[in-house]
Amino acid sequence: MSTVSYPMADTATMLRRNLRHAQRYPGLSLGALGMPVIMLLLFGLVFGDTFSAGLGGGSIDGAAGLDYIDFLAPGILLMSIASGTMSPAVGAAMDMSEGIVARFRTMAIFRPAVLAGHVLGNVIVTIVSLALVIGFAMLLGFRPNASLGDWLLASGLLIALTFALTWFAIALGLKSKTVEGASNIVLPISLLLPFLSTTFIPLEAMPSGIRWFVEYQPFTVIIDTLRHLLLGMPMDSGNGWLATAWCIAIAVVGYFWAQQSYNKGTAA
Amino acid sequence: MNSSPPAIDVRGLRKSYGDKLVLDGIDLNVAEGTVFALLGPNGAGKTTVVQILSTLITADAGEILVAGHNLRQNPEGIRAAIGVTGQFSAVDGLLTGQENLIMMADLYHLGRAEGRRRAAELLEQFDLVEAGQKPAMTYSGGMKRRLDLAMTLVGRPRIIFLDEPTTGLDPRSRHSMWQLIRQLVAGGVTVLLTTQYLDEADQLADRIAVLDHGRLVAQGSPEQLKRLAPGGHIRLRFNAPEDFGLAVQALPAAARNDDALVLQVPNDGSVHSLRALLARIDDASLEVDELTIHTPDLDDVFLAVTGQPASTDTDEKVTSE
Numbered sequence: 001m002s003t004v005s006y007p008m009a010d011t012a013t014m015l016r017r018n019l020r021h022a023q024r025y026p027g028l029s030l031g032a033l034g035m036p037v038i039m040l041l042l043f044g045l046v047f048g049d050t051f052s053a054g055l056g057g058g059s060i061d062g063a064a065g066l067d068y069i070d071f072l073a074p075g076i077l078l079m080s081i082a083s084g085t086m087s088p089a090v091g092a093a094m095d096m097s098e099g100i101v102a103r104f105r106t107m108a109i110f111r112p113a114v115l116a117g118h119v120l121g122n123v124i125v126t127i128v129s130l131a132l133v134i135g136f137a138m139l140l141g142f143r144p145n146a147s148l149g150d151w152l153l154a155s156g157l158l159i160a161l162t163f164a165l166t167w168f169a170i171a172l173g174l175k176s177k178t179v180e181g182a183s184n185i186v187l188p189i190s191l192l193l194p195f196l197s198t199t200f201i202p203l204e205a206m207p208s209g210i211r212w213f214v215e216y217q218p219f220t221v222i223i224d225t226l227r228h229l230l231l232g233m234p235m236d237s238g239n240g241w242l243a244t245a246w247c248i249a250i251a252v253v254g255y256f257w258a259q260q261s262y263n264k265g266t267a268a
Numbered sequence: 269m270n271s272s273p274p275a276i277d278v279r280g281l282r283k284s285y286g287d288k289l290v291l292d293g294i295d296l297n298v299a300e301g302t303v304f305a306l307l308g309p310n311g312a313g314k315t316t317v318v319q320i321l322s323t324l325i326t327a328d329a330g331e332i333l334v335a336g337h338n339l340r341q342n343p344e345g346i347r348a349a350i351g352v353t354g355q356f357s358a359v360d361g362l363l364t365g366q367e368n369l370i371m372m373a374d375l376y377h378l379g380r381a382e383g384r385r386r387a388a389e390l391l392e393q394f395d396l397v398e399a400g401q402k403p404a405m406t407y408s409g410g411m412k413r414r415l416d417l418a419m420t421l422v423g424r425p426r427i428i429f430l431d432e433p434t435t436g437l438d439p440r441s442r443h444s445m446w447q448l449i450r451q452l453v454a455g456g457v458t459v460l461l462t463t464q465y466l467d468e469a470d471q472l473a474d475r476i477a478v479l480d481h482g483r484l485v486a487q488g489s490p491e492q493l494k495r496l497a498p499g500g501h502i503r504l505r506f507n508a509p510e511d512f513g514l515a516v517q518a519l520p521a522a523a524r525n526d527d528a529l530v531l532q533v534p535n536d537g538s539v540h541s542l543r544a545l546l547a548r549i550d551d552a553s554l555e556v557d558e559l560t561i562h563t564p565d566l567d568d569v570f571l572a573v574t575g576q577p578a579s580t581d582t583d584e585k586v587t588s589e
Contacts, residue, residue, distance in 0.1 A: 006377055013374040021362045024403075099358030103419070106322045108347040109375050267323040267343035 010110040014117025021091070022125050028087045029125045036080040036133050043200060044069045044140045051201065066231070070144075073137040074226040075199025078219055080133045081126055081162045083190045086183055088122040088166050089173030092258075093182030096174060105266055115258050119166045126162045145232040153240075154229040160247040161222060165189060167254030174261035193219045218246040273336055275300045275427050275458035276321060281330035283316055290316050292482040294330070298460055298475070300426075303453055305473035306462040309574065312479040314462035315355060318431045321460070322352045335427055351425030355432045357412045358419070361405030365396050365415050368404055369422055376423035390418040394448070410441030417448065428452065430461040434468060446471055466567050480574040497568035502535040502545060505558040518552035537563045 022029045043051065052068040092115065095101045104114050134142075146154065169189060173182040196210060197219040206214055214220055225243040228235040276298035283291040290313045298304040306314045319325045321334055323343040332338070337345035352358075359368050366387055373383030391400045394414040399407060404415055413433070420428060433449070434442040449472055453459055463469050469476045470490050477487040486493055504522075506512040506529040515531055516524055522531040535541050542561070549556060 009377060010375060013371060016374075017360065017363065017371055020367065024362060098361070099354050099356040099416075100360050102324055102354050102356075103352065103358035104375075106324055106347055106350065106352040107375055107423075108344050265325050267326050267339060 005110050007110040007113065010113035011116045011120070014113045015120045016117075018091070018117045018121030019124065022087075022121060028090065029084070029122075030129065032083040032086060033080065033129050033132060035083045036076045036129075037136060039079060040069075040072070040076050040133070040137055040140060043072055044137070044142075048072075067141055067143070069137065069141045070231055071202075071227070072200065073134070073142040073144075074230055075194065075197060075219075075223045076137065077130055077133060077158060077226065078161070078197070078223055079194040079199060080129050081158065081165060082194045082219075084122060084126045084129060084162070085165050085169035085186050085189050087125070088118045089169040089182045089186045090179055092118055092170045092173040093176055093179050097177075097179060101262075111263065112259060115167075115170055115262055118170055119163065122166045123159060123162050126166075127159065130158060144230040146230050147232065150229045150232060154226055157222065157226060157229070157243060157247070160244070160251070164247045164249075164251035164254060167258055168250050169254075171254050171257035171261060174258055193217060198223050218243075218250065222246060272300050274298055274333075275302075275335060276304070276460060277331075277333040278321070279331040281317070281320065281332065282328045283313075283320060283325075284328060290482050291320075291327075294479075294482075294484055296477060296484075298458060300458050301453065301456050302474040303449070303459045303461065303472050305469035305476045306460065306479055307464070307466065307469045307476050307570070308462075308479035309464060311481075313482045314464075314479055315431055317479070318352070318354070318429050318460070318462060322350055322429050323347055324352075349425060350427045350429060351420035351423065352429045353413075353416050353420045353431065353433060355435065357416055359404045359407075359412055359415050362403060364401050364403055365407070365418075366391060366400040368415060368419055372419045372422040378422075386422055390421060394418045395444075410437050410444075413437060413441065413445065414448075417445075421452075425457070427458045427460070430459060432462055432464070434463070434465065442468075466570060478570065478573050486569065486573040493569045494564050497564040497572050500535060500537045500561070500563040501532045502537075502542070503558075503560045503562055504531045504533065504549075504556050505529060506531075506555070507557040508555065511555045514552060515549075515554050515556075518548060518554065532562075535561075537561050 048068040095114070095118075101114065138144075169186045172185045172189075176182045176185045196214055197217065198214065199219075203211060203215055203220070221239055222243045225235065225239050227233070228239075274297050276296060278294060278296040281291055281294040281296075282289075294313075294317065296304070296317075306317060308314050316325070320327045321332065321339075323339065323346055327339070332340070334346045335349035337343075337349070339346060359365075360371065363371065369387035369390055370383050373386050376383075378386060391397045394417070396411065396415060396418065399411055404412060407415065417430075417433070430449070434445050437445060446468070449459060449461070459472075461468075461472065473490065475487065475489055476493055478485050478493070486496060501523075504515065504519075506515060509529065512526075512529045512531075516522070519531060519533055522533040524531055533545060535545060
């Protein structure tokens with residue numbers, strides 16, 4: 001019997017499975033919205049004026065006349081992506097702890113389909129939550145000033161980062177033996193990277209030790225690129241390429257690591 | 269005897285985890301359209317055998333052919349021919365029973381209409397029509413197990429692996445599972461099942477292999493295996509120590525248990541020898557409180573070939589770490 005592989009069909013089946021999970025149990029996927037929304041409220045409304053004053057009266061990042069919410073919103077979008085990685089990591093770990101993955105592995109289905117279903121499902125869910133966060137930020141006064149091209153580039157970058165971080169989070173989720181472990185192991189991604197970045201304050205305002213980490217971690221350059229795109233500021237194209245390179249690197253490492261964990265010990 | 273190639277042919281299968289040897293040179297041969305039971309106590313390696321033959325984990329050594337495909341060269345060919353129902357529920361608890369079945373149909377690329385038809389047919393066959401619209405995590409153990417098996421059957425596999433299919437089920441669900449397995453075999457499917465229940469192997473299997481500490485200690489039909497066991501006996505229990513004392517004198521060949529006031533008299537259980545025994549009991553005017561006939565069963569086989577009584581522990585788990 002010849003065994004034909006159906007990469008697209010199998011991935012689509014797995015995507016349907018994950019979207020149905022998200023639709024039926026929206027708690028985990030939309031729960032990830034809680035943190036970015038709270039941060040928007042807290043920093044945008046409550047601390048905003050103080051921060052803005054402390055940073056030199058609305059002259060942020062070299063551009064005068066910006067509201068703090070405009071400075072804040074791009075970083076909050078990355079925070080939404082980051083906290084959204086919890087759900088696929090937990091989902092993958094849950095799959096592994098139950099018999100269903102053993103079943104999939106003993107079937108002649110396209111190998112990467114099971115994990116790809118998680119990733120694509122999370123990309124779609126995250127796009128929805130990004131749209132909600134952007135809408136909410138606009139309610140609070142966020143006024144992006146971007147051309148259509150800028151918007152497309154910004155969306156592309158957000159989706160690329162979601163794709164990359166999701167693969168990485170799934171690799172972490174597969175590494176952890178338990179569901180609880182999976183939700184803890186992604187904390188560095190979902191908490192550390194968005195907070196220790198230029199989401200809230202510019203690099204110049206940070207103490208030197210932290211500043212070194214913030215300057216070179218991937219979120220900072222991606223936030224910076226996004227900020228320039230969304231606010232229509234002239235951009236250093238080197239940053240754009242660096243941001244893209246980070247996304248590709250994280251995606252490649254995450255993908256191969258995840259596949260390796262998934263296939264570990266089974267017949268090729 | 270049979271000209272068709274065996275459904276499963278295993279030679280010299282070995283597997284160890286670290287320095288723990290789990291399977292120590294297993295040879296198995298399962299003819300097409302038969303039920304083969306792998307019988308053994310906890311930790312004997314039954315689950316490991318199923319995991320290897322179903323391509324889930326790799327073997328360290330051994331020549332393995334399943335459905336004519338070599339495991340090393342063509343695991344995908346094997347995957348396309350088999351269905352596996354493992355020990356732990358392999359249903360998606362967040363999806364309904366029907367959605368689980370349709371997902372399987374999609375993975376077998378049956379097409380939309382045929383997939384829905386097949387799902388409906390299996391819900392009917394497995395008595396899950398009513399539950400079909402509810403999430404599988406709300407199912408009882410027996411229902412989950414039925415859905416699990418139904419999912420395995422969606423693609424009409426020729427060879428089915430069932431790892432402890434009735435462990436943890438109540439007696440009624442257990443019997444309905446047996447019934448389902450018999451129907452499958454009647455339809456020409458080959459079944460390899462593992463069990464720690466001797467009566468289950470006896471009920472279902474054409475051939476039984478007894479696995480103990482990673483080795484096959486006996487293999488044959490249930491009848492052949494029963495011949496390995498020491499003969500049957502009649503068990504006599506007495507109320508009064510005086511009666512017991514008299515009986516010991518009257519039946520010198522019996523094995524005695526002085527504390528329980530029980531005698532085990534060797535006896536093949538035939539009407540003739542039973543009548544002879546009863547006559548001796550009458551002659552000695554013994555007051556017997558209880559008499560039971562014990563014909564050799566697989567429990568005796570188990571004891572004879574493994575040197576330990578059959579385990580009744582229900583949560584076997586061969587860890588794969």
